[in-house]
Amino acid sequence: MTTFWVLAPxxxxxxxxxxxxxxxxxxxxxxxxxxxxxxxxxxxxDAPFLFAVQIIVYTGAIxxxxxxxxxxxxxxxxxxxxxxxxxQRLAAAVVGILFAVxxxxxxxxxxxxxxxxxxxxxxxxxxxxxxxxxxxxxxxAFEFTAALMITAVLGAMVLAHRERLVTPRSQxxxxxxxxxxxxxxxxxxxxxxxxxxxxxxxxVDTPALLPDGTTAEESVPESLRQRGQERQGLxxxxxxxxxxEIGPDEDEEDADR
Amino acid sequence: MTEYITLSxxxxxxxxxxxxxxxxxxxxxxxxxxMLNATNLAFVSFARQHGNLDGxxxxxxxxxxxxxxxxxxxxxxxxxxxxxxxxxVDEANLxxx
Amino acid sequence: MLELSWLLxxxxxxxxxxxxxxxxxADRFGHLIATAASAAAFVLGLIMFVELIGRGADxxxxxxxxxxxxxxxxxxxxFAFTFDQLSSLFVLLITGVGTLIxxxxxxxxxxxxxxxxxxxxxxxxxxxxxxLVLAADYLVLFLGxxxxxxxxxxxxxxxxxxxxxxAAANKAFIMNRVGDLGMVxxxxxxxxxxxxxxxxxxxGAIDSASGSTATALGLLLLVGACGKSAQVPLQAxxxxxxxxxxxxxxxxxxxxxxxxxxxxxxxxxxxxxASEIARTVVVIVGLVTLLVGxxxxxxxxxxxxxxxxxxMSQIGYMMLAAGLGPAGYAFAIFHLLTHGFFKxxxxxxxxxxxxxxxxxxxxRHYGALRRAMPITFVxxxxxxxxxxxxxxxxxxxxxxxxxxxxxxxNTWIGLAAMIGAGVTAFYMTRLMMMTxxxxxxxxxxxxxxxxxxxxxxxxxxxAAASVLGGALYLGGWITDWLEPIAGHAEHPHLPVPVIVVQxxxxxxxxxxxxxxxxxxxxxxxxxxxxxADVSIVTRAGRHEIYxxxxxxxxxxxxVRYLTRLLVWLDARGIDGTVTGTADRIGExxxxxxxxxxxxxxxxxxxxxxxxxxxxxxxxAVTLA
Numbered sequence: 001m002t003t004f005w006v007l008a009p010x011x012x013x014x015x016x017x018x019x020x021x022x023x024x025x026x027x028x029x030x031x032x033x034x035x036x037x038x039x040x041x042x043x044x045x046d047a048p049f050l051f052a053v054q055i056i057v058y059t060g061a062i063x064x065x066x067x068x069x070x071x072x073x074x075x076x077x078x079x080x081x082x083x084x085x086x087x088q089r090l091a092a093a094v095v096g097i098l099f100a101v102x103x104x105x106x107x108x109x110x111x112x113x114x115x116x117x118x119x120x121x122x123x124x125x126x127x128x129x130x131x132x133x134x135x136x137x138x139x140x141a142f143e144f145t146a147a148l149m150i151t152a153v154l155g156a157m158v159l160a161h162r163e164r165l166v167t168p169r170s171q172x173x174x175x176x177x178x179x180x181x182x183x184x185x186x187x188x189x190x191x192x193x194x195x196x197x198x199x200x201x202x203x204v205d206t207p208a209l210l211p212d213g214t215t216a217e218e219s220v221p222e223s224l225r226q227r228g229q230e231r232q233g234l235x236x237x238x239x240x241x242x243x244x245e246i247g248p249d250e251d252e253e254d255a256d257r
Numbered sequence: 258m259t260e261y262i263t264l265s266x267x268x269x270x271x272x273x274x275x276x277x278x279x280x281x282x283x284x285x286x287x288x289x290x291x292m293l294n295a296t297n298l299a300f301v302s303f304a305r306q307h308g309n310l311d312g313x314x315x316x317x318x319x320x321x322x323x324x325x326x327x328x329x330x331x332x333x334x335x336x337x338x339x340x341x342x343x344x345x346v347d348e349a350n351l352x353x354x
Numbered sequence: 355m356l357e358l359s360w361l362l363x364x365x366x367x368x369x370x371x372x373x374x375x376x377x378x379x380a381d382r383f384g385h386l387i388a389t390a391a392s393a394a395a396f397v398l399g400l401i402m403f404v405e406l407i408g409r410g411a412d413x414x415x416x417x418x419x420x421x422x423x424x425x426x427x428x429x430x431x432x433f434a435f436t437f438d439q440l441s442s443l444f445v446l447l448i449t450g451v452g453t454l455i456x457x458x459x460x461x462x463x464x465x466x467x468x469x470x471x472x473x474x475x476x477x478x479x480x481x482x483x484x485x486l487v488l489a490a491d492y493l494v495l496f497l498g499x500x501x502x503x504x505x506x507x508x509x510x511x512x513x514x515x516x517x518x519x520x521a522a523a524n525k526a527f528i529m530n531r532v533g534d535l536g537m538v539x540x541x542x543x544x545x546x547x548x549x550x551x552x553x554x555x556x557x558g559a560i561d562s563a564s565g566s567t568a569t570a571l572g573l574l575l576l577v578g579a580c581g582k583s584a585q586v587p588l589q590a591x592x593x594x595x596x597x598x599x600x601x602x603x604x605x606x607x608x609x610x611x612x613x614x615x616x617x618x619x620x621x622x623x624x625x626x627x628a629s630e631i632a633r634t635v636v637v638i639v640g641l642v643t644l645l646v647g648x649x650x651x652x653x654x655x656x657x658x659x660x661x662x663x664x665x666m667s668q669i670g671y672m673m674l675a676a677g678l679g680p681a682g683y684a685f686a687i688f689h690l691l692t693h694g695f696f697k698x699x700x701x702x703x704x705x706x707x708x709x710x711x712x713x714x715x716x717x718r719h720y721g722a723l724r725r726a727m728p729i730t731f732v733x734x735x736x737x738x739x740x741x742x743x744x745x746x747x748x749x750x751x752x753x754x755x756x757x758x759x760x761x762x763x764n765t766w767i768g769l770a771a772m773i774g775a776g777v778t779a780f781y782m783t784r785l786m787m788m789t790x791x792x793x794x795x796x797x798x799x800x801x802x803x804x805x806x807x808x809x810x811x812x813x814x815x816x817a818a819a820s821v822l823g824g825a826l827y828l829g830g831w832i833t834d835w836l837e838p839i840a841g842h843a844e845h846p847h848l849p850v851p852v853i854v855v856q857x858x859x860x861x862x863x864x865x866x867x868x869x870x871x872x873x874x875x876x877x878x879x880x881x882x883x884x885x886a887d888v889s890i891v892t893r894a895g896r897h898e899i900y901x902x903x904x905x906x907x908x909x910x911x912x913v914r915y916l917t918r919l920l921v922w923l924d925a926r927g928i929d930g931t932v933t934g935t936a937d938r939i940g941e942x943x944x945x946x947x948x949x950x951x952x953x954x955x956x957x958x959x960x961x962x963x964x965x966x967x968x969x970x971x972x973x974a975v976t977l978a
Contacts, residue, residue: 008264015268015291019275024283031287034268038294045261045305047313050297050320057320062290062327069331070283073338083278084347085953092277092959099966100270106973107262115258116308129310130317138314145321152325159332162339277959346954 003044007037028066035059046118049127195219206231261302268295282334282344293323355405356416359437359488365395367481373474384470388477389456396449403442414439417490428549434490440839444487447694451609452480454812458702459601461808479505483610492541492551502611503530510598522594529591533581540574557624571625572632583615583669585643590901596658600705608665608701609694616690619676620683633677640673648777653895655882656715657704660785668693675756678763683840684833685755692748692823696740699816703734710802717788718880724790726802729810731790733817738786740820742779742863748823758855762846776862783870795880
């Protein structure tokens with residue numbers, strides 16, 4: 001019972017976190033907390049097999065899938081919490097509270113018999129007991145779940161698959177394109193500078209400094225730029241500070257003169 | 258016993274409210290998973306109350322189906338995101354004629 | 355042979371169907387088919403009639419059933435026809451006069467583009483009229499009754515492009531509906547009382563019913579008869595019906611259809627014999643119509659309307675005779691037959707005159723036509739002599755017998771009928787004088803000419819029949835012939851000897867003729883005097899005794915207001931309710947539409963709310 005009273009508040013709080021978190025990643029972490037706690041509750045309730053499955057399948061596989069998709073669509077994008085449908089939030093709260101209250105009252109009225117416990121059912125071991133049920137009484141349903149899984153796999157493949165509309169461009173094609181761009185637009189044919197080259201910070205989020213003193217924004221990886229995480233490589237004040245440290249520059253003196 | 262069931266109901270309700278108020282399809286999906294888990298808890302609790310393993314078997318099946326559902330659901334979300342650059346369920350309001 | 359009575363009907367019916375279905379392809383020869391069909395029916399009728407004469411007096415009623423028309427519970431109607439003494443006479447009259455008028459119409463309608471249709475309708479009429487007179491069941495009779503009503507409607511309105519003709523057709527049809535209502539109620543009463551509508555069964559069982567039932571049946575049938583025969587108070591349609599082509603007026607509105615009421619009364623002799631009241635009402639109706647028709651005939655200038663008034667008057671005589679009971683039935687039929695001859699003759703003669711006068715019907719534009727159209731003049735003149743009752747002519751015998759019978763019934767009614775005969779003589783003389791004598795008053799561009807022989811031959815035949823029709827009474831043949839149907843006629847007890855009555859009638863007729871000749875010996879103005887300048891009697895006659903106005907005030911106006919009320923109720927009440935409901939639903943739907951946001955989360959909320967309700971319900975059931 002202790003386990004339950006320790007875990008139940010955690011689970012409720014984590015569940016509330018799931019629906020209140022601005023960032024999807026936080027929500028996913030909250031859900032993971034709930035799921036692991038559930039696994040513990042399963043173990044407490046004489047269901048060691050489900051405990052393992054819950055950890056492996058849910059926390060291990062399903063949550064990973066969620067996180068994986070979150071990465072795909074942008075991990076740290078925050079959701080707007082402004083409700084767009086008028087009255088939706090209030091109505092949801094009212095209906096939810098009524099629902100919970102009703103069920104709670106109802107369960108007190110309905111669940112009256114005393115708990116029997118699984119000692120007898122688990123006499124031969126929990127996994128053996130489940131297996132006996134699965135492969136006898138529920139064998140048809142079990143076979144259907146197999147078909148369902150196959151169907152799901154195929155479905156996921158079909159949905160995620162993208163048909164190629166053009167033939168992929170080869171290295172030769174790319175090279176030719178690069179030279180054509182150089183001839184027509186004067187674009188530099190070589191590799192772009194790597195980030196951090198001649199920069200104040202030798203880091204991937206700092207753009208390279210070109211010989212003429214300007215920065216090469218395209219040297220910062222695309223993903224960082226899209227998230228707005230690149231550093232403003234060269235702000236004037238930092239340069240002036242640095243120059244003061246290393247002493248007056250000859251060029252400047254020439255200029256003063 | 259009732260406390261397990263009550264917790265299950267609470268989690269289920271929270272999941273349902275989450276479905277109603279969140280707009281990010283992935284979070285909505287997670288809320289649905291929370292609801293499924295809540296029912297699993299109820300199954301397991303009732304199995305213990307009644308002293309047989311049928312409830313645990315049902316929970317097992319729920320997990321299997323949930324796994325399949327997640328695979329398909331996420332694939333759908335990804336393909337929607339590909340075309341619409343958004344995972345908001347409100348964007349896909351084409352249900353309105 | 356006598357079992358073939360159905361064939362009499364089938365032949366013209368087939369002719370009508372053929373002409374209507376064949377279409378334009380039959381335009382060139384359709385009239386010949388129709389005439390042949392009518393003539394074939396006449397020949398068949400004649401053969402059957404001869405065979406009937408050859409039979410014994412007790413064996414002269416042959417009923418043929420074509421099978422059960424319909425059967426519903428106790429109600430059983432045989433589609434049966436009776437060929438007997440009465441219907442055989444009618445068959446001959448209808449097909450004989452009908453055939454002559456078919457022939458006449460070939461000439462009269464020669465230039466009408468829709469001649470084929472006209473002949474189809476004529477054949478339809480003949481078939482319906484034969485159904486009426488051959489029917490062995492009141493319901494079958496009613497079928498023919500409505501059939502002739504339909505044919506009459508179609509033919510009155512045959513020139514429907516004329517608004518007056520279309521209106522007249524409607525008027526005839528609607529006024530006949532009033533009479534038909536009486537018929538329908540009579541049929542229902544028969545069924546309710548006797549459980550059958552067979553003519554023989556009803557008339558045979560009438561003694562078992564109460565006297566009031568017989569009276570009710572008699573009066574209801576009289577309502578029907580009044581409608582069909584243009585008797586007061588349902589007479590107003592007949593004068594307007596003259597809008598139809600003249601052969602139609604001759605066949606339907608003089609010779610045959612309008613006498614159907616008389617036929618109905620005679621056919622229902624059993625019912626009328628059982629009710630003194632009903633007979634008295636028939637007599638009164640007949641007498642009033644007789645005088646009213648003569649009155650109207652005196653005042654009209656339209657040649658066809660004079661003849662129409664005359665027709666009303668003559669049918670009034672028949673009704674009067676029919677109301678006298680067994681003493682008068684035979685004479686009613688006798689007068690009906692002779693009237694069929696001479697009135698058809700005169701209508702066709704009038705048609706011939708109109709044909710010559712470019713369809714002008716105003717007698718004030720005629721005059722001195724006896725030289726221009728000698729054959730028409732002679733045949734019309736013979737018809738004239740027949741109708742006024744010139745000794746030896748058919749009308750002399752038939753009308754005289756009715757007046758005698760009326761005198762035997764009641765002196766005053768007899769005297770009124772005698773006066774009617776005098777008035778008849780007057781207006782017919784007036785017509786003759788204005789049309790055929792005096793100076794010519796037609797316009798110069800009109801060139802009167804004799805009609806072609808296809809039109810004059812029927813005139814000659816009918817004129818001969820008008821003259822010789824009295825032969826039916828030779829040796830009292832017709833009364834003996836009809837005795838099984840009409841019952842034995844006691845010789846009337848007259849206050850004065852028969853010869854005095856006859857002399858008196860002749861004196862009255864001579865007086866009428868003399869008055870007519872005297873008043874119209876000089877030239878008549880070619881324009882009628884204005885209403886204000888004529889006596890109130892003439893004015894009333896011209897306006898058909900104001901019956902149209904009375905009908906308008908008593909029936910048309912209230913119905914019109916009722917219609918307006920109903921339209922208003924329909925538009926505001928019923929339509930308002932219906933469309934209002936629809937509008938409210940539409941508005942409610944517009945409101946409800948807002949719940950269909952298209953947002954999946956709104957729908958999810960709905961599902962969740964629904965789940966809550968289900969749980970509440972389950973809980974309530976469990977805890978209750």
